[in-house]
Amino acid sequence: MCGVFGVATVSKCDTPFLPAAYTYTGLYMLQHRGQEAAGEAAWDNGTIRTEKRCGLVTTGLTKDIIQSLPGTVAIGHVRYSTTGESVLLNAHPHYRTDRRKVAVVHNGNLPKSAELRKELEAEGVEFESTSDTEIIAAMISRSTAPTIEEAVIETCMSIEGSYALLVLAEGKLIGVRDPFGIRPLYLGRSRNERGEEFYLLTSETCAFGFLRAETTREIAPGEMLVIDGRNRFHYQLPVEAKRKLCIFEFIYFSRPDSVMMGQWVCEVRHRLGQNLARQCKPVNLDKVIPVPESGNHAAVGFAEASGVPFGYGFAKNRYLGRTFIAPDGWDDLVRHKYAALEPMVAGKRLAEVEDSIVRANTTGGTVAMLKDAGALRVEVEVVAPPVKYPCFYGIAMSTRGELIAADKTIEEVRDYIGADQLNYLSQESTIEATRCPKDQFCMACFDGDYPIPVPSE
Ligand code: SF4
Incomplete structure (x- = not known):
C-alpha cells in the first residue's frame, strides 16, 4: 500500500x-x-x-x-x-x-x-x-x-x-x-x-x-x-x-474521512463494529475499548449495538507510524506504540476492538498490556474475518507462514494472543457494512479467491 x-x-x-x-x-x-x-x-x-x-x-x-x-x-x-x-x-x-x-x-x-x-x-x-x-x-x-x-x-x-x-x-x-x-x-x-x-x-x-x-x-x-x-x-x-477493490481499504488502510465507492470509510467502520456486536452478542462486559486509531470507529459502533459503554484503554505514541506498514522491528514497535491506561482498565471486563489480526504480534502485545494493567477479562473483537491467505497485490503479508490464522483454529489464535475470548466478523457481515455488492471486492486474504493470477509458491 x-x-x-x-x-x-x-x-x-x-x-x-x-x-x-x-x-x-x-x-x-x-x-x-x-x-x-x-x-x-x-x-x-x-x-x-x-x-x-x-x-x-x-x-x-x-x-x-x-x-x-x-x-x-x-x-x-x-x-x-x-x-x-x-x-x-x-x-x-x-x-x-x-x-x-x-x-x-x-x-x-x-x-x-x-x-x-x-x-x-x-x-x-x-x-x-x-x-x-x-x-x-x-x-x-x-x-x-x-x-x-x-x-x-x-x-x-x-x-x-x-x-x-x-x-x-x-x-x-x-x-x-x-x-x-x-x-x-x-x-x-x-x-x-x-x-x-x-x-x-x-x-x-x-x-x-x-x-x-x-x-x-x-x-x-x-x-x-x-x-x-x-x-x-x-x-x-x-x-x-x-x-475488485481491496476490502482492507475500508477495514484498515484508508483514512476515516475518505470516501470510497460512495461510502464514508468512518461510517463503514462504525457499521463493522455494530455488525460484530450483533453477531457475537457479548454479555457481562464493563467497557468497549478501541485499539487506536483504526479500531476507533468500529469500537463506537460495537458499544452502541451491544449497550456496553465505550471508553479508552490505551494511550498511543503519536510519533511512531502505523505498525502494519513498518518494514522491520515489529515487536519493539508495538511495545513502544501503545500503553494501557491502568485506571481505565484495572478490574474491568473488556471488549478490545481491533481492525484485523495478521501476524498477531500487535494483538498479543495489547492483550498482555491490558492484563498487566489489571484487566479482569479481555475479549478481542476483530471487525474482519481471519486473514488466512497472503496478499500479492501490494500489502506486506506475502507468505502463509506470516499469518497466524493460516493454520490455526480461532481457539488456537485466542490462546496464542492470550485473550479470554476471540470473535471475528463473518465475511457476509463485513460486506454488509460496506453497503456495496460482494462481487465488487477482493477478499482473497480471507477466502483465497484471487482475482489476478498469483505465483504458485
Ligand atoms: S488479498 Fe487482501 S489485502 Fe490483498 S488486495 Fe485482496 S483484500 Fe486486499
Missing part, C-alpha cells in the same frame, strides 16, 4: 500554487499510506525534475526541494515497500529516459515482476532499483508506440497485477487503474489564484479536503485518464474490467 498524488495545472503558477507544493500537501494527507520514503517529479517546459528522500513527507521534502520543482504538472508518492527493499533507490518517482522521458509513481504490486525483469534484462535493459515500478517506467519509456497514451496502454496490457499509476510525460498527467481496480484512484478539481480550474488525482479523497478541492469522481477500473492543460481525455484499457 502506497499513496499517489498528482496535479495538472493549466498554466505555470507561482508558489503556493506551484503544482509541486500542492502535491506536497496531498502527500502529507496520504502519509498514513506509506512512511518509508516520499518523492515528487515535476514537468517544466520539456524537463522532468525528480526529488525523493527516505522518511516522512515533512522531514524528507523540504521547502527548498519543493521550490526546486517548478512547472505545470507534478506527481508524488509516499512509499510502503512490497517489492524491493526499503532504500532510496526504490523510492518513487521512477524516472526513465530510454526513448521517452517519463516519471512514474505506483500504488500496487506486480506479482510476476521477477519474470518481467528477466525478460527486459535479457534485452539489455539496465535497472537502478529492485522496484517493480521501475519496470513499468522502463516499459513505457522504451515503447515504440507513436504516442505516450498508446505507450501506457501497451504497457498496461503487458503487465499483470494491481496498479494505480500516475505517469508524467510530455506535459501530461496520466492516471490509470488496473482492470480490477484493486487500488483506489480519484479525480478532483480546484482553482488557482487566477480562478483557473485545474485537476488532481489521488489515492484517497481525504487529500482533497485540505486543498479545498472537490471530488469529481472515481477513476474506473481499467480506465486511463489523460489531463493535458485544460483538457481531459478518457480511455478504457482494451480488456474486460471488473471491480
Whole structure:
C-alpha cells in the first residue's frame, strides 16, 4: 500500500500554487499510506525534475526541494515497500529516459515482476532499483508506440497485477487503474489564484479536503485518464474490467474521512463494529475499548449495538507510524506504540476492538498490556474475518507462514494472543457494512479467491 498524488495545472503558477507544493500537501494527507520514503517529479517546459528522500513527507521534502520543482504538472508518492527493499533507490518517482522521458509513481504490486525483469534484462535493459515500478517506467519509456497514451496502454496490457499509476510525460498527467481496480484512484478539481480550474488525482479523497478541492469522481477500473492543460481525455484499457477493490481499504488502510465507492470509510467502520456486536452478542462486559486509531470507529459502533459503554484503554505514541506498514522491528514497535491506561482498565471486563489480526504480534502485545494493567477479562473483537491467505497485490503479508490464522483454529489464535475470548466478523457481515455488492471486492486474504493470477509458491 502506497499513496499517489498528482496535479495538472493549466498554466505555470507561482508558489503556493506551484503544482509541486500542492502535491506536497496531498502527500502529507496520504502519509498514513506509506512512511518509508516520499518523492515528487515535476514537468517544466520539456524537463522532468525528480526529488525523493527516505522518511516522512515533512522531514524528507523540504521547502527548498519543493521550490526546486517548478512547472505545470507534478506527481508524488509516499512509499510502503512490497517489492524491493526499503532504500532510496526504490523510492518513487521512477524516472526513465530510454526513448521517452517519463516519471512514474505506483500504488500496487506486480506479482510476476521477477519474470518481467528477466525478460527486459535479457534485452539489455539496465535497472537502478529492485522496484517493480521501475519496470513499468522502463516499459513505457522504451515503447515504440507513436504516442505516450498508446505507450501506457501497451504497457498496461503487458503487465499483470494491481496498479494505480500516475505517469508524467510530455506535459501530461496520466492516471490509470488496473482492470480490477484493486487500488483506489480519484479525480478532483480546484482553482488557482487566477480562478483557473485545474485537476488532481489521488489515492484517497481525504487529500482533497485540505486543498479545498472537490471530488469529481472515481477513476474506473481499467480506465486511463489523460489531463493535458485544460483538457481531459478518457480511455478504457482494451480488456474486460471488473471491480475488485481491496476490502482492507475500508477495514484498515484508508483514512476515516475518505470516501470510497460512495461510502464514508468512518461510517463503514462504525457499521463493522455494530455488525460484530450483533453477531457475537457479548454479555457481562464493563467497557468497549478501541485499539487506536483504526479500531476507533468500529469500537463506537460495537458499544452502541451491544449497550456496553465505550471508553479508552490505551494511550498511543503519536510519533511512531502505523505498525502494519513498518518494514522491520515489529515487536519493539508495538511495545513502544501503545500503553494501557491502568485506571481505565484495572478490574474491568473488556471488549478490545481491533481492525484485523495478521501476524498477531500487535494483538498479543495489547492483550498482555491490558492484563498487566489489571484487566479482569479481555475479549478481542476483530471487525474482519481471519486473514488466512497472503496478499500479492501490494500489502506486506506475502507468505502463509506470516499469518497466524493460516493454520490455526480461532481457539488456537485466542490462546496464542492470550485473550479470554476471540470473535471475528463473518465475511457476509463485513460486506454488509460496506453497503456495496460482494462481487465488487477482493477478499482473497480471507477466502483465497484471487482475482489476478498469483505465483504458485
Ligand atoms: S488479498 Fe487482501 S489485502 Fe490483498 S488486495 Fe485482496 S483484500 Fe486486499
